[in-house]
Amino acid sequence: xxxxxxxxLAGPALVLALWWAGSVLLTQRTPVAAAxxxxxxxxxxxxxxxxxxxxxxxxxxxxxxxxxxLLAIGFGVPLGVLTGLSRGFAQASTPMFQxxxxxxxxxxxxxxVMVLGVGDLPVYFLLAFxxxxxxxLNTAAGVAxxxxxxxxxxxxxxxxxxxxxxxxxxxxxxxHILTGVRLAIGIIWIVLVxxxxxxxxxxxxxxxxxxxxxxxxxxxxAVIVLIGAFGYLLDGLARWLHARWLHAR
Numbered sequence: 269x270x271x272x273x274x275x276x277l278a279g280p281a282l283v284l285a286l287w288w289a290g291s292v293l294l295t296q297r298t299p300v301a302a303a304x305x306x307x308x309x310x311x312x313x314x315x316x317x318x319x320x321x322x323x324x325x326x327x328x329x330x331x332x333x334x335x336x337x338l339l340a341i342g343f344g345v346p347l348g349v350l351t352g353l354s355r356g357f358a359q360a361s362t363p364m365f366q367x368x369x370x371x372x373x374x375x376x377x378x379x380x381v382m383v384l385g386v387g388d389l390p391v392y393f394l395l396a397f398x399x400x401x402x403x404x405l406n407t408a409a410g411v412a413x414x415x416x417x418x419x420x421x422x423x424x425x426x427x428x429x430x431x432x433x434x435x436x437x438x439x440x441x442x443x444h445i446l447t448g449v450r451l452a453i454g455i456i457w458i459v460l461v462x463x464x465x466x467x468x469x470x471x472x473x474x475x476x477x478x479x480x481x482x483x484x485x486x487x488x489x490a491v492i493v494l495i496g497a498f499g500y501l502l503d504g505l506a507r508w509l510h511a512r513w514l515h516a517r
Contacts, residue, residue, distance in 0.1 A: 352411020
C-alpha cells in the first residue's frame with residue numbers, strides 16, 4: 269500500500285520539479301516568467317478557489333460539456349447502432365464518417381459563428397462534433413461484436429426491431445458506449461477551452477483570456493492547473509461508471 273502511494277505521488281512530484289526548474293530557467297531570460305512559477309501559481313489557485321467567480325465559470329463550462337456530450341450521445345448512439353446493423357449503411361457512411369472525423373473541430377469555428385451566431389450555440393456544436401466520433405465508432409464496434417445467437421433468439425421470439433434494439437442490442441453494447449463516452453469526455457474537455465474563446469462572456473476558456481488580458485499570469489497558470497484537475501475528475505467519474513457497469517453484469 270505504501271509503495272502504491274509512493275508511486276502515485278512520484279508523478280506529480282516530478283511535474284512540480286520540472287515546472288519549478290523550467291520557471292527558473294525562463295526567468296533568467298524573461299523576468300515575467302517568475303509569475304508562472306509553482307508557488308505564485310498555487311497561491312493564486314488557493315485565492316481563486318476561495319472566490320465565487322471561478323466556480324461560476326467552472327459550472328458554466330461543465331454545463332456546456334454536459335450539453336455537448338448529450339448531443340453527441342443523441343447522434344452517435346443511433347448512428348452507431350445503424351452502422352453496426354446495416355451493412356449497406358455502413359458501406360455508404362463509413363468513408364464520410366472517417367473523413368469528417370479527421371477534421372479538427374476547431375477548424376469549424378468561423379463557420380459555426382457565421383451560421384449559429386455568437387454565444388453558446390456554436391460552442392455546443394463544436395463540442396458535440398468533437399465528441400460524437402468515439403461514441404459512434406465504439407457503438408458500431410459493440411454491435412458488430414454481439415453474439416449473433418442473441419439476435420437469432422430474439423427473432424425466434426418474434427421480437428420487433430424496436431424491442432431487439434432496446435432489449436438486446438443496447439444492453440449488450442452498454443460497455444462499448446461507456447468506453448466511447450469516456451473517450452469523448454477527454455476530447456470534449458480539450459476542445460472546450462478554445463471553444464469558449466468564441467465570443468462567450470463566461471467559462472474557463474473565457475477566464476484564461478481574461479487573465480491574459482489583465483496580465484494576471486499567476487492566475488492564468490492557476491486556471492490551467494484547475495482545468496487539468498477538473499478533467500482528471502471527469503475522467504475518473506467516467507472510469508467509475510464503466511467499472512460499476514462491468515461489475516453489475
